[in-house]
Amino acid sequence: MEIPNINKNKITEVLEKDKRLDGRKLFDYRDIEIETGISKNAEGSARVRIGKTEVIVGVKMDVQEPYPDHEDEGTLITGMEFSPISGERYESGPPKIDAIEVARVVDRGIRESKFIDFKKLCIKEGEKVWSVLIDIYAINDDGNILDASALASVAALMVAKMPEYDEKTEKVKFGEFTKDSVPLTENIPFTMTFHKIKNKLFIDPNRDEEDTSEGRVTLAITKPKKEYIINAMQKGDMALFSIDELEQVVKETEKLYDKMFNELNKKIEKLMKK
């Protein structure tokens, strides 16, 4: 069922007073749970829950020919699907525009932050490189699938192990893992989506809030050397953002990065040791 008018009015009315229906503050996330190693066959996998929202991600590695303009670099492909189980609004079939957007924004955050060291994924220049495939599946959509997908993708990449590669037969031995991790750098991207209703900004909407939202902007941010770098940005929906509002978004992103990132990174690192 689509959102009833009274819920829409209530959300807008309460937001004017800087409050939200579930008692959170404007820039509060719901509880985040991260779990890794949920798939036996994937090189790396993760499940992320933000409140009732649930996403699973699998990372697969394969050997491919490089693109002619980047002959010594590995490749990255991201795919996303909203399965019909994730919400009554989704149907089976090829990914629609909403799923494609999530995949592209997640891809851009990881690619532009240079989180994966593509140069190290090269096996033989111009002929063979590793290709990283990230597959995102929404299990339950209670809003903010984008942030959950980005977080799960990063977690899955961090725990991923390279598969065995047989140089004689030139084939990947799937199911046999080496002890090497995927070559990653320190620039761990953190993706955040800000939503706007009237002139109030907030993050991590639930389903009703996301349906009420008039505009959104997504930022992927890293902090390699004490300075923040915004790697990717995506604007969606109709509402316009003024310069002041965007400045506020950037400021809040930096604040949230400091607040959330260490906490989440510790969680993932704990899981990596297991």
Next chain:
Amino acid sequence: MTEKKEKRRIVIPGEVIVSGDDYLPGDFTRKEGKDIIAQRYGLAEGDRVIKIIPISGVYEPRRGNTVIGRVSDITFNGWIVEIGGPYGAFLSLMECPRFINKNDIAEFANIGDLFCAKIFTVKRNSADLTLKSRGLGKLEGGRVIKINPHKVPRVIGKEGSMINLIKNETQTEINVGQNGFIWIKGDLAGEEKAEKTIELVAKEANSEGLTEKVEKFLGGKIKKINPEEMVKEE
């Protein structure tokens, strides 16, 4: 399996609950030879008449049910109302307590508005609603939440004990539709508390000592929150 059933037991569709000539099939069960077979996933109970209390699945409209639905379309003589489940329901202009001009249908209730209505006929693939009874009509203000329709009896409690407890403790007005939609109206803190309590009841619907749990949940915080909120609003 012939011994008498005393406690509730979880059954899955196709499972033989009991067998013997002493038993009769009740809700969501069927008889095949001597066996009583489950047709739904749920809790089986009963001494002679075996019935199942389903714990999942969609809402099935029944005559006389009070439901909360959202207007999804307007026709020339009424509203199409979503009440959850596979079918829509129809609310005719004739079933409104006061006269509404056919040109003003959208003014009375537009797409997205909520009705609290009663089902008076169930057809093969739709149901007809009426507003001609006490406490029915368009819902204004507040918020609406959705729970599993099979948990509704637990939210209401014996003779309304649970829902009255929540209403009194949170100082809210609550309207429970049999289809799992629950409308809450009150001050912000009360609404939030009531929503969380109802979610707790729905989650723990089959555990024992539910009323005590709810009392504890409500008693723990509401007394602390309420005075502050009252001061702020004054």
